Amino acid sequence: MANTPLIRINGITLYFDGGQTRALNGVDLTIQEGEFVAIVGPSGSGKSSILNVIGTLDTPTAGEIYFRDQAYSTIRDASLFRRENFGFIFQGFHLIPTLSALDNVIVPTIGCEGSSHKARAEALLNSLGLQDRLDHFPGKLAGGERQRVAIARSLINQPRVILADEPTGSLDSANAQQVLDLLAQVVREQGLTLIMVTHDASVSARADRIVHMRDGRVEHPLGAFA
Numbered sequence: 001m002a003n004t005p006l007i008r009i010n011g012i013t014l015y016f017d018g019g020q021t022r023a024l025n026g027v028d029l030t031i032q033e034g035e036f037v038a039i040v041g042p043s044g045s046g047k048s049s050i051l052n053v054i055g056t057l058d059t060p061t062a063g064e065i066y067f068r069d070q071a072y073s074t075i076r077d078a079s080l081f082r083r084e085n086f087g088f089i090f091q092g093f094h095l096i097p098t099l100s101a102l103d104n105v106i107v108p109t110i111g112c113e114g115s116s117h118k119a120r121a122e123a124l125l126n127s128l129g130l131q132d133r134l135d136h137f138p139g140k141l142a143g144g145e146r147q148r149v150a151i152a153r154s155l156i157n158q159p160r161v162i163l164a165d166e167p168t169g170s171l172d173s174a175n176a177q178q179v180l181d182l183l184a185q186v187v188r189e190q191g192l193t194l195i196m197v198t199h200d201a202s203v204s205a206r207a208d209r210i211v212h213m214r215d216g217r218v219e220h221p222l223g224a225f226a
């Protein structure tokens with residue numbers, strides 16, 4: 001792992017309902033290029049919220065985030081920034097039920113330049129062991145297969161960072177293990193940064209670092225600094 005900060009989160013708060021709900025309450029966190037960070041913590045502690053603000057799906061109430069040297073507050077086109085840098089994987093797969101596996105993987109390339117998206121999507125699905133499933137609709141796929149389609153989709157735009165929110169939460173342990181092995185392999189081969197929310201201790205055990213969240217903050221045990 002290169003020791004280069006990729007994402008620096010400084011004093012982020014995320015309030016809803018005029019401040020009555022404080023999803024994030026002053027988060028400081030630095031994530032290194034190529035790092036696999038597992039985020040753990042009780043339900044409601046802000047785990048999904050921190051992924052959402054990192055991925056520009058939510059705009060913080062206060063604080064600043066830097067991606068390399070770019071401050072989020074200076075980003076003009078958030079959807080372009082998101083597409084260039086981030087791939088998302090969710091617990092519930094979030095596949096489009098009326099599209100084939102192949103078309104689901106191609107969706108994030110809509111509006112992007114280039115013509116090789118289909119070939120890339122096929123290659124990604126092949127590499128994830130889904131060569132026989134390209135034309136299948138999500139309803140005809142097993143849970144582990146759906147999540148592998150979602151992994152392929154997260155990789156289609158060649159992101160630098162994968163943001164995964166409990167990606168194995170709805171899989172049985174054998175399927176979860178297989179999906180994680182594949183994800184870990186891709187991330188390592190391509191030198192990607194992986195930020196994953198998980199409840200599963202066997203998952204967090206594979207991470208370079210475990211970040212504990214509670215009440216919208218990162219816990220720093222024994223008074224350590226971020």
Ligand SMILES: Nc1ncnc2c1ncn2[C@@H]1O[C@H](COP(=O)(O)OP(=O)(O)O)[C@@H](O)[C@H]1O
Pocket residue numbers: 016017021022023024041042043044045046047048049050
């Ligand atoms: N869009 C929203 N509107 C209102 N409250 C929200 C919203 N998103 C999250 N919250 C609240 O913020 C807190 C943190 O949520 P979340 O980040 O989803 O926690 P976790 O993923 O750790 O379970 C919770 O109290 C949740 O109800």
Ligand SMILES: [Mg+2]
Pocket residue numbers: 047048049165
């Ligand atoms: Mg969550």
